[in-house]
Amino acid sequence: MASLARDLLAEQTLDATLEQITGSAVELVEGCDAAGILVLKGNRVSSLAPTDQRVIDSDRLQERLQEGPCFEAARPGNDERVFRIPDLTRPAERWPRYVPRARELGMGSMMGFLLYTREEELGALNMYAYEPGVFTEDSETAGWLLASHAAVAFSSALNDAQLQEAIATRHMIGEAMGILMGRHHITEDQAFEILRTQSQRTNTKLRDVARRVCETGSAER
DSSP states (O other), X not given: OHXXXXXXXXXXXXXXXXXXXXXXHHHHSTTOOEEEEEEEETTEEEEESOSSHHHHHHHHHHHHHTOSHHHHHTSTTOSOOEEEESOTTSOOSSOTTHHHHHHHXXXXXXXXXXXXXXXXXXXXXXXXXXXXXXXXXXXXXXXXXXXXXXXXXXXXXXXXXXXXHHHHHHHHHHHHHHHHHHHHTOOHHHHHHHHHHHHHHHTOOHHHHHHXXXXXXXXXX
């Protein structure tokens, strides 16, 4: 786990960090056959770095049913931080619509861990076994340790990615303003006003308007 923590923080991109997290779950957590990270925005689910198609299928199923352990673990403000279904072949005590459908996907047992830091909740790290009764208390402990390290690395990588995007957006807007200033012989403030007005008029993000100017030389569609 200590080696993993160092490796996670050494990854250069958000995607690489997420793939390291889910790959490590399969490698380090006893009984784990597949893993993924589920991010919840409103009631819409995104599957990040899944190691198997069945992870994606499970996430989509939980989104469609609006229930399930991973869906619940990722919900902001949830006090529970670990969800575990030891045996998906038994009658469901919770998530009665999800459990039988998960069995049809080939899932035998599963665990979901809230990914969070002091500042933010990021989603859920989900682990699946294809056989029932595989996950033990030790599996849950290892999963929780991994999730704790993963949350810090995920948050750091996300912040880095957002910073890089902001820098790229700023550069693109500056380039677009330069194109407009040269073409129309206007000031910097006037060029920015053209971008801002077009963004508002078309309900388009400012960076997308700027990208169009860079590609076509015009803010108009």
